[in-house]
Amino acid sequence: MSSTGMKLMEGSEAMAEASIAAGCKFFAGYPMTPFTELLEHFAKRLPEEGGVCINAESELEAAGMVWGALSTGARAATGSTGQGLSLMQETFSEITLAELPLVIFNMARGQQDYYQSTRGGGHGDYRHIVLAPMDIGEAVQLTQLAFHLADKWRNPVLVYGDYLIAHIQEAVDIARVDFDEPLPAKDWAVDGSLGGSGRSRLVSSLGFAKAGQPSPGIERHLRAMAEKFAAIEASEIRVETGGLDDAETVIVAFGSPGKFVRYVVAQLRAEGEKIGYVRPITLWPFPYETIAAAAEGAERVGVFELCAGQMIDDVRLGVLGRAPVTGIGGISTDGSGFGVGPLLDAELIRERVLALHRGAPLPPLPDNERML
């Protein structure tokens, strides 16, 4: 498939198609709103493309299955949302320490899983690259980048989607992106062929090697992993900024809300307000230096996120006391708790950005009228 041509597509479908364009051959998942449609599209499309999609009996099994598929060198992915991803964390940790190139789709209900994605709920010294698209067009690009970076670093990459990206439709063209960068050979992948040769392969998180082969041991293995994470931090930060040159107020936001903030800031700048924005595209590695530079000349920094305040910790680490940091988002969901709440509204965001900018109290959070 070279290109689908411009087509109106639901975000879930577009992300599945982008994965297939990137050469994804295996997917396993368990239904959960708003991840379900992604699973549905993989279940329909992967077999048509010669791949496999398994409707796993639980998230634990989905994570285990993708581990096996990755061990053979195939491009493979899984995903879920909130609770489902919590269940998978043990395996995610282990896959990371086994240096397998997993792609994870977190079709989050809101932004309350920032910690889960960037810090992880699993054990050990590990990191996942986290890519946060703001809309479907960017999700198509970042999905393919996820598979590339996973192979490049032999490390899991998580795509932080959300309810809006999963369910709305946009016109997109899905063409395979060729990254101008060689990828390491997967000579570690098992295929059975070396059995009995004395050089059979071992895919392990434990730093062990087969008898007679050089073994780093667990301590050296973990130190090498830490060095890898430092190299990723030094080279893979992606961030978008606007209006920072003269900004008195800087707003930081990611994902779909990041797109709303970008729109609101552009509107306010057109009206003469000195406001700029920072939109982290990689949540890990986080663009601390961009935030620091933005805060240097600013009087205040606001963080708009749809949760009680999680990314704000990273923003504070970047700002490091250069300016006061205020959370201007908050918890806002639909009646089911699964979907988009009333706060994701350009008018309301504009009011909150302006309130911060003028030193006025923040308007109260809008309540969701609908009860399930």
Added chain:
Amino acid sequence: MKLVGQQKPELLLTETHHMCPGCGEPLALRGYLEAIQELGLSQRAIAVAGIGCYTSFSMTTDVDLVQALHGRAPSVATGVKRMLPDSIVFTVQGDGDMVNEGLQEVLHTAARGEAVTCILLNNGVFGETGGHMTATSVIGQRTKNTLDGRDADYHGYPILIGDLLAQLQGAAYVARGSVHNAGAVARTKRMFKRAFQTQMDGGFSFVEVLTMCPTGWFIPTSEGPDYMSATLGEVHIMGELKVDGVVKSTDELHEENVRKAAEMEQALARGGIDT
């Protein structure tokens, strides 16, 4: 003539190991490695290992191997097999790994009829942690957390995993072997061969092997085999529980075992056992 103990299986990288004296697990290891080699599958086999004492085999087994977490091997094996349908994929797990931590994984993998082979080394105890009760420990069994013996009223009943799996439509071949004497070792090796053959025919297969763990049972090494047949062996009955989709009853297995024991007596009287 070479003694059995001097014949290193071709698929073993070294004889050096760190298992306790009298441990049954290396006997099971030899059985499945020889079965793979004799079936000509050495360049097609991929193992997925769980976490237990047998995890040390991951370093000494000369087939490609994926080290899984405790309980997760059947799902990992599923992913490997679906990507490499021509390979022979098998898990190696203990009773704590498979029947405690990962029970649903093996059940679902069997129910799905996944063309993999799951091997269970069942000694009724967490050997690696120092002798604690597992889901297969038998009633009355003394462990570090059942000091007066496993009490059904307080600790519940053991799971007979082979019997459970045999009931699932997706399971094509289910067998329970043992390594407590030479005849059982030979019989178990035949089970491994049938299990791998079943996998090549596209079905799910399962071989449980009762293995001695004198350390975790707190008994002298030499008493392991007899203790095992008198305790675990009386509850987890040895035999082929399901062949070609037909399930055998416990009574049928008992009868078969009596007959096989008599045959073995005769074979020993003749001077040897044909493996």
